[in-house]
Amino acid sequence: MGIRTIKMPDIGEGIAEAELVEWLVKPGDLIAEDQALAAVMTDKATVEIPATFGGKVVDLGGEVGKVIAIGAPLIRIEVEGDGDAEPAPTAEPAKAQTPAPAPAAAAPVAPAPQPKPAAPAAMARAPRPEGEAPLASPAVRARARDAGIDLRTVPGTGPAGRITHADLDAVFAAGPGTAPAATGRQRDMRVTDIKVVGLRRMIADKMSTSRSRIPHITYVEDTDVTKLEDLRETMNRSRKDGQPKLTMLPFLIRAMVIAIRDEPVVNARYDDDNGVVHQYGAVHAGIAVQTPTGLVVANLRHAEARGLWDLGAELNRLAEAGRQGRLTREELTGSTITITSLGPMGGISHTPIINHPEVAIVGVNKMQIRPVWDGSAFVPRKVMNLSSSFDHRIVDGWNAASFIQRIKTLMEEPALLFTEGEA
Known part of the structure; x- marks a missing residue:
């Protein structure tokens, strides 16, 4: 096994860097060639970066909000055969995976079968641990926002639990009443922290520049x-x-x-x-x-x-x-x-x-x-x-x-x- 690096590709003439606005995979995920890895933004245009080969995600090139230069490491992937980077740091294996002796001729590792869209009863409970952010593309997020759907309540059937358009279709098909019903007026103690990244940060920077420099x-x-x-x-x-x-x-x-x-x-x-x-x-x-x-x-x-x-x-x-x-x-x-x-x-x-x-x-x-x-x-x-x-x-x-x-x-x-x- 070896480690290969996918670098930030050239995504447009004259573009020197791009801001990371969303990760679509996480360490430990098995990915396939052409699978979307991350969403980046430059000049107010959002672009999804695909994988150029398949393998297992070892580590990510930065947190959401980081500005990554074109050609800089974006993500490291464990692949069969020789790699192009140093071995990945030793990581504690996932509980659900137990290493087995390798056969004489190793067969390709296939991703686990994806679960079917959740039934209406599953919509009434959180499909992921509390505090864990849902994974979804910008298009899926925009569609959910327009429909008034909280993505935290939607089970994701895509790679790494990513929420797809099909998952939203399942919510629409389930109809009203699939979300938890309110039991009366209660104190809402939630505090939502929203990191200012991507287009919102560009708007903030632009407005600050305009207000501070222009009388x-x-x-x-x-x-x-x-x-x-x-x-x-x-x-x-x-x-x-x-x-x-x-x-x-x-x-x-x-x-x-x-x-x-x-x-x-x-x-x-x-x-x-x-x-x-x-x-x-x-x-x-x-x-x-x-x-x-x-x-x-x-x-x-x-x-x-x-x-x-x-x-x-x-x-x-x-x-x-x-x-x-x-x-x-x-x-x-x-x-x-x-x-x-x-x-x-x-x-x-x-x-x-x-x-x-x-x-x-x-x-x-x-x-x-x-x-x-x-x-x-x-x-x-x-x-x-x-x-x-x-x-x-x-x-x-x-x-x-x-x-x-x-x-x-x-x-x-x-x-x-x-x-x-x-x-």
């Missing part, structure tokens, strides 16, 4: 979007096959493109380490997308060259790719100005944090019907606030206000969106 100025203005909403509904009713249903965002992006022509200072990235502002002609709109694992900013490239229908289609594509975790590195980098929208939970105002190293972010709040004085009477109008933040080192208050006021005019008189070029 924000936030400008809030209400916008009467009654005419714009009428136009949007008319366009949606008359849309052709293959054209997307338009939301408010394509109109806002179009208005921003036009307003940037008057205030180009807001469409920039500030290299504050070298004291250089990179001001762009292209408008690469960063779109904040909520995903099962956290908030990411997808890059809608060259918004200045797109019409309303094209903008709507690209927004839909990026949103769906974000929800499924399929955004590429190119789609997650390079934006020049960001839009953040809280959708129906938008509130009346908020203070968005700039996506460093950009210098501006436009925030959308929810639309409300408000009474507006038209000179002779109060009339109901559809009104929406724009809450926008700017890097005050680069963008003066006057320029920030002028930019938002130009957007306000374009959205209140949407015909102007079409006079600046084809939509």
Whole structure:
């Protein structure tokens, strides 16, 4: 027997290291070639690392949260024949395994048969020791979270007790009533410690950098979007096959493109380490997308060259790719100005944090019907606030206000969106 090492593979051009966000195996597990070993993250994309050969796991290359360089040892495997590393440290054998004399011709070791999905009665008790974290891929975790399922109550039938999609299917098939029923109001003494790793740590680091390095100025203005909403509904009713249903965002992006022509200072990235502002002609709109694992900013490239229908289609594509975790590195980098929208939970105002190293972010709040004085009477109008933040080192208050006021005019008189070029 020998020891072979699987190293962190090259998982993308220019990637020098990756953060370990989940182990899918543990020491003592028998693994097969191509079996997923670990999930790592880089540039907000999660990748599962497969085994390049089979054997028995000897030890792991680090704890969750560790940043591992490309080419550094990831995991050590005991294999038949010669290895490429030092012998594994002597470990106490598992209680369920008793060494037996090796036959003249050793037969391959086959994994033990996997148990069938647990019956409903098994769902009512914890399938693993208390405190032991369940093993599951990011996709399985996201599906369980969406369904409100606590993975600690789900028996895993995959390698090393890993929870699979089939195990979740068994829970769904079991139906309601498989979880322990509450016996009344009781004190909840649980404390859950959640290690900040992966995407959540990247978000935390990014927000800390933005808040600590950028002096924000936030400008809030209400916008009467009654005419714009009428136009949007008319366009949606008359849309052709293959054209997307338009939301408010394509109109806002179009208005921003036009307003940037008057205030180009807001469409920039500030290299504050070298004291250089990179001001762009292209408008690469960063779109904040909520995903099962956290908030990411997808890059809608060259918004200045797109019409309303094209903008709507690209927004839909990026949103769906974000929800499924399929955004590429190119789609997650390079934006020049960001839009953040809280959708129906938008509130009346908020203070968005700039996506460093950009210098501006436009925030959308929810639309409300408000009474507006038209000179002779109060009339109901559809009104929406724009809450926008700017890097005050680069963008003066006057320029920030002028930019938002130009957007306000374009959205209140949407015909102007079409006079600046084809939509």
